[in-house]
Amino acid sequence: ILNVEQSPQSLHVQEGDSTNFTCSFPSSNFYALHWYRWETAKSPEALFVMTLNGDEKKKGRISATLNTKEGYSYLYIKGSQPEDSATYLCAFNPGGGADGLTFGKGTHLIIQP
Protein backbone atom coordinates (compact mmCIF):
# COMPACT_ATOMS: atom_id res chain seq x y z
CA ILE A 1 0.00 0.00 0.00
CA LEU A 2 1.47 3.36 -1.03
CA ASN A 3 1.67 6.09 1.59
CA VAL A 4 0.18 9.37 0.35
CA GLU A 5 -0.08 11.93 3.13
CA GLN A 6 -1.83 15.29 3.07
CA SER A 7 -1.46 18.03 5.63
CA PRO A 8 -3.06 19.69 7.33
CA GLN A 9 -6.18 17.56 7.68
CA SER A 10 -8.33 20.68 7.94
CA LEU A 11 -7.79 24.39 7.65
CA HIS A 12 -9.85 27.50 8.46
CA VAL A 13 -8.85 30.58 6.49
CA GLN A 14 -10.24 34.11 6.45
CA GLU A 15 -11.72 35.32 3.18
CA GLY A 16 -9.07 37.17 1.22
CA ASP A 17 -6.12 35.37 2.80
CA SER A 18 -3.84 33.08 0.84
CA THR A 19 -3.14 29.53 1.92
CA ASN A 20 -1.30 26.40 0.95
CA PHE A 21 -1.22 22.73 1.83
CA THR A 22 0.98 19.74 1.18
CA CYS A 23 0.83 16.31 -0.41
CA SER A 24 3.72 13.92 0.18
CA PHE A 25 4.25 10.67 -1.70
CA PRO A 26 6.95 8.01 -2.18
CA SER A 27 9.84 9.48 -4.15
CA SER A 28 11.24 6.16 -5.37
CA ASN A 29 9.00 5.72 -8.46
CA PHE A 30 6.99 8.50 -10.01
CA TYR A 31 4.60 8.73 -12.95
CA ALA A 32 2.07 11.44 -12.10
CA LEU A 33 0.53 13.44 -9.27
CA HIS A 34 -3.09 14.59 -9.49
CA TRP A 35 -4.93 17.29 -7.52
CA TYR A 36 -8.73 17.25 -7.15
CA ARG A 37 -11.29 19.55 -5.61
CA TRP A 38 -14.22 17.83 -3.88
CA GLU A 39 -17.30 19.70 -2.76
CA THR A 40 -19.77 18.11 -0.39
CA ALA A 41 -22.41 15.94 -2.13
CA LYS A 42 -20.58 16.19 -5.46
CA SER A 43 -17.92 14.16 -7.25
CA PRO A 44 -14.21 15.02 -7.18
CA GLU A 45 -13.23 17.41 -9.95
CA ALA A 46 -9.74 17.44 -11.46
CA LEU A 47 -7.56 20.52 -10.93
CA PHE A 48 -4.12 19.48 -12.16
CA VAL A 49 -2.13 16.53 -13.39
CA MET A 50 1.60 16.98 -12.82
CA THR A 51 4.20 14.75 -14.40
CA LEU A 52 7.60 16.49 -14.36
CA ASN A 53 9.86 17.46 -11.49
CA GLY A 54 9.69 21.23 -11.06
CA ASP A 55 6.27 21.41 -12.75
CA GLU A 56 4.18 24.43 -11.82
CA LYS A 57 0.54 24.62 -12.89
CA LYS A 58 -2.00 27.39 -12.46
CA LYS A 59 -5.75 27.71 -12.84
CA GLY A 60 -7.10 31.12 -11.83
CA ARG A 61 -6.18 31.71 -8.17
CA ILE A 62 -5.09 28.11 -7.62
CA SER A 63 -1.60 26.86 -8.41
CA ALA A 64 0.50 23.80 -7.65
CA THR A 65 4.16 22.85 -7.60
CA LEU A 66 5.85 19.46 -7.74
CA ASN A 67 9.11 18.10 -6.35
CA THR A 68 9.46 14.44 -7.35
CA LYS A 69 12.98 14.06 -5.94
CA GLU A 70 11.82 14.77 -2.38
CA GLY A 71 8.28 13.48 -2.88
CA TYR A 72 6.00 16.45 -2.28
CA SER A 73 3.59 18.80 -3.99
CA TYR A 74 2.10 22.06 -2.73
CA LEU A 75 -1.28 23.49 -3.63
CA TYR A 76 -1.66 27.26 -3.23
CA ILE A 77 -4.84 29.32 -3.16
CA LYS A 78 -4.41 33.08 -3.48
CA GLY A 79 -7.03 35.45 -2.07
CA SER A 80 -9.38 32.73 -0.75
CA GLN A 81 -13.08 33.10 -1.50
CA PRO A 82 -16.03 31.30 0.17
CA GLU A 83 -16.50 29.19 -2.99
CA ASP A 84 -13.02 27.73 -2.42
CA SER A 85 -14.39 25.83 0.58
CA ALA A 86 -13.99 22.15 -0.29
CA THR A 87 -11.81 19.13 0.34
CA TYR A 88 -8.64 19.09 -1.77
CA LEU A 89 -7.33 15.65 -2.65
CA CYS A 90 -4.04 14.60 -4.13
CA ALA A 91 -3.56 11.25 -5.87
CA PHE A 92 -0.31 9.50 -6.73
CA ASN A 93 0.41 7.24 -9.70
CA PRO A 94 3.75 5.43 -9.45
CA GLY A 95 3.42 3.94 -12.94
CA GLY A 96 5.51 0.90 -13.80
CA GLY A 97 2.39 -1.18 -14.40
CA ALA A 98 0.69 -0.14 -11.15
CA ASP A 99 -1.66 2.27 -12.82
CA GLY A 100 -4.32 2.84 -10.20
CA LEU A 101 -4.30 6.16 -8.36
CA THR A 102 -3.68 6.17 -4.60
CA PHE A 103 -5.43 9.08 -2.91
CA GLY A 104 -4.49 10.99 0.21
CA LYS A 105 -7.23 11.62 2.78
CA GLY A 106 -7.54 15.24 1.75
CA THR A 107 -7.28 18.70 3.26
CA HIS A 108 -10.67 20.09 4.27
CA LEU A 109 -10.60 23.86 3.62
CA ILE A 110 -13.16 26.21 5.16
CA ILE A 111 -13.13 29.86 4.13
CA GLN A 112 -14.64 32.14 6.76
CA PRO A 113 -16.26 35.38 5.53
Added chain:
Amino acid sequence: NAGVTQTPKFQVLKTGQSMTLQCAQDMNHEYMSWYRQDPGMGLRLIHYSVGAGITDQGEVPNGYNVSRSTTEDFPLRLLSAAPSQTSVYFCASRDGFNEQYFGPGTRLTVT
Protein backbone atom coordinates in the same frame (compact mmCIF):
# COMPACT_ATOMS: atom_id res chain seq x y z
CA ASN B 1 -20.97 13.71 -23.84
CA ALA B 2 -22.55 12.19 -20.73
CA GLY B 3 -19.09 11.65 -19.20
CA VAL B 4 -19.07 8.94 -16.53
CA THR B 5 -22.46 7.57 -15.51
CA GLN B 6 -23.27 5.29 -12.61
CA THR B 7 -26.42 3.41 -11.68
CA PRO B 8 -28.12 3.12 -9.32
CA LYS B 9 -27.67 6.30 -7.26
CA PHE B 10 -28.87 4.63 -4.07
CA GLN B 11 -29.25 0.98 -3.07
CA VAL B 12 -30.14 -0.91 0.07
CA LEU B 13 -29.17 -4.58 0.28
CA LYS B 14 -29.60 -7.27 2.87
CA THR B 15 -26.53 -9.18 4.03
CA GLY B 16 -25.77 -11.99 1.59
CA GLN B 17 -27.54 -10.46 -1.40
CA SER B 18 -25.65 -9.86 -4.62
CA MET B 19 -25.78 -6.92 -6.97
CA THR B 20 -23.92 -5.14 -9.73
CA LEU B 21 -23.07 -1.45 -9.73
CA GLN B 22 -23.01 -0.17 -13.28
CA CYS B 23 -20.48 2.29 -14.69
CA ALA B 24 -20.19 3.58 -18.23
CA GLN B 25 -18.13 6.28 -19.96
CA ASP B 26 -18.45 7.73 -23.45
CA MET B 27 -15.02 9.40 -23.69
CA ASN B 28 -13.18 6.34 -25.08
CA HIS B 29 -10.91 6.32 -22.04
CA GLU B 30 -8.56 3.38 -21.54
CA TYR B 31 -8.38 3.53 -17.75
CA MET B 32 -11.37 2.92 -15.49
CA SER B 33 -11.40 2.52 -11.73
CA TRP B 34 -13.71 1.84 -8.81
CA TYR B 35 -13.23 3.57 -5.45
CA ARG B 36 -15.06 3.46 -2.17
CA GLN B 37 -15.35 6.44 0.13
CA ASP B 38 -15.63 5.89 3.86
CA PRO B 39 -15.50 8.49 6.66
CA GLY B 40 -11.92 9.18 7.71
CA MET B 41 -10.53 6.85 5.05
CA GLY B 42 -10.64 9.00 1.93
CA LEU B 43 -11.01 7.34 -1.46
CA ARG B 44 -9.67 3.79 -1.64
CA LEU B 45 -9.09 1.94 -4.89
CA ILE B 46 -11.01 -1.32 -5.25
CA HIS B 47 -10.24 -2.48 -8.80
CA TYR B 48 -9.04 -0.83 -11.97
CA SER B 49 -8.71 -1.60 -15.65
CA VAL B 50 -6.21 -0.35 -18.22
CA GLY B 51 -8.25 -1.51 -21.20
CA ALA B 52 -10.87 -3.96 -22.37
CA GLY B 53 -10.11 -7.44 -21.10
CA ILE B 54 -7.55 -6.23 -18.52
CA THR B 55 -8.31 -5.70 -14.84
CA ASP B 56 -6.24 -5.52 -11.68
CA GLN B 57 -6.76 -5.26 -7.94
CA GLY B 58 -6.43 -2.08 -5.96
CA GLU B 59 -6.03 -1.56 -2.23
CA VAL B 60 -9.33 -3.11 -1.06
CA PRO B 61 -10.46 -5.74 -3.63
CA ASN B 62 -11.89 -8.41 -1.32
CA GLY B 63 -15.60 -9.03 -1.77
CA TYR B 64 -15.73 -7.37 -5.19
CA ASN B 65 -15.39 -8.63 -8.76
CA VAL B 66 -14.99 -6.65 -11.97
CA SER B 67 -14.81 -7.32 -15.68
CA ARG B 68 -14.14 -5.10 -18.69
CA SER B 69 -15.63 -6.60 -21.83
CA THR B 70 -15.91 -3.23 -23.62
CA THR B 71 -14.06 0.08 -23.43
CA GLU B 72 -17.24 1.81 -22.27
CA ASP B 73 -18.43 -0.37 -19.38
CA PHE B 74 -16.84 -1.39 -16.08
CA PRO B 75 -19.36 -3.04 -13.73
CA LEU B 76 -18.57 -3.80 -10.08
CA ARG B 77 -20.11 -6.94 -8.62
CA LEU B 78 -20.77 -7.66 -4.97
CA LEU B 79 -21.28 -11.42 -4.76
CA SER B 80 -22.44 -11.62 -1.13
CA ALA B 81 -22.96 -8.22 0.44
CA ALA B 82 -21.70 -7.55 3.95
CA PRO B 83 -22.39 -4.59 6.26
CA SER B 84 -18.70 -3.62 5.91
CA GLN B 85 -19.44 -2.84 2.27
CA THR B 86 -21.77 0.00 3.24
CA SER B 87 -20.10 2.94 1.52
CA VAL B 88 -20.27 5.45 -1.31
CA TYR B 89 -18.85 3.99 -4.52
CA PHE B 90 -17.29 6.12 -7.25
CA CYS B 91 -16.38 5.02 -10.73
CA ALA B 92 -13.80 7.04 -12.66
CA SER B 93 -12.12 7.04 -16.04
CA ARG B 94 -9.08 8.70 -17.57
CA ASP B 95 -6.96 8.65 -20.68
CA GLY B 96 -3.33 7.92 -19.89
CA PHE B 97 -1.58 10.86 -18.23
CA ASN B 98 -4.64 12.99 -18.23
CA GLU B 99 -7.10 14.04 -15.56
CA GLN B 100 -9.55 11.54 -14.16
CA TYR B 101 -13.30 12.04 -14.42
CA PHE B 102 -15.58 10.73 -11.70
CA GLY B 103 -19.14 9.51 -11.87
CA PRO B 104 -21.81 10.86 -9.50
CA GLY B 105 -21.45 7.98 -7.02
CA THR B 106 -23.64 5.17 -5.70
CA ARG B 107 -24.61 5.20 -2.03
CA LEU B 108 -24.91 1.58 -0.86
CA THR B 109 -26.28 0.46 2.48
CA VAL B 110 -26.04 -3.18 3.56
CA THR B 111 -28.25 -4.14 6.49
